[in-house]
Amino acid sequence: MSRLARIAIAAAGVALASPAAGAGTAPSLHFRDQAAETGAASRFLRAYGIVTSTFRTVAHNRAVGGVPNSYHLLDQAIDLVRRPGVSHQQIDAALRKAGYSLIESLDEPDHSHFAFAPARITRPAVQNTPEAPPAPPPPRLAADIHGTLNVDLQAQAARGSEPRSLSR
Structure with missing residues (x-):
């Protein structure tokens, strides 16, 4: 990932986690790949607690007692131990307001689990402006x-x- 992309993602995370972000509507986030989206969500969630799990290998997932079809295996899930005073519902609302599409939001006794829909790939809009007609040929x-x-x-x-x- 380019340095500029990392700076933009970090700036978005800081802006969205700030108290001022609650005053307006948060912008929709679009990422080129799932790892970038999960990484950005992980940085975003640091304001609410400690991220304890993101991507897992099959062996690691088995070792920690994860389900065989865990979204962690697809790099689409994050587990977070909440800070004191932070509720699961607050984090869920913040993620949705920031533009994340949640497909799982589980309030476990010792942590919160969030799984995300696959990242959307954005492409620049195609302009349908017609080409200018060719210039008329010079007179013979x-x-x-x-x-x-x-x-x-x-x-x-x-x-x-x-x-x-x-x-x-």
């Missing part, structure tokens, strides 16, 4: 009998000189 120049071009005669007339013809 015809030579007179003596080989002098009509354009030359017009230019000479404009200068006030007598038209001359070339003889062969």
Whole structure:
């Protein structure tokens, strides 16, 4: 991920976690891949507690007692131990307001679990502006009998000189 993308994601997380963000509508977040979305959500959630789990391998998921079809295996889930005074509902509302599409929101006794819908891939809008028509071709120049071009005669007339013809 480019440095600029990391800065933009961090800035979005800081802006959305700030008290001022509650005053207006949070912008919708669009990421190019699931790992970027989960990473940004993880940074966003640090304001509410400690992130304890994101992506898991099959072996790690089995070792911690995760279900076989866990969203953690797809890098689409985050577990968070909440800070004192922070409720699961507050975090759920903040994620939804920030534009995340939650498909699981579980309030466990010792942590919160959130699973996200697959990241949307955004593409720039296609502009349907028609192409400009091609420029008309220049007028054909015809030579007179003596080989002098009509354009030359017009230019000479404009200068006030007598038209001359070339003889062969």
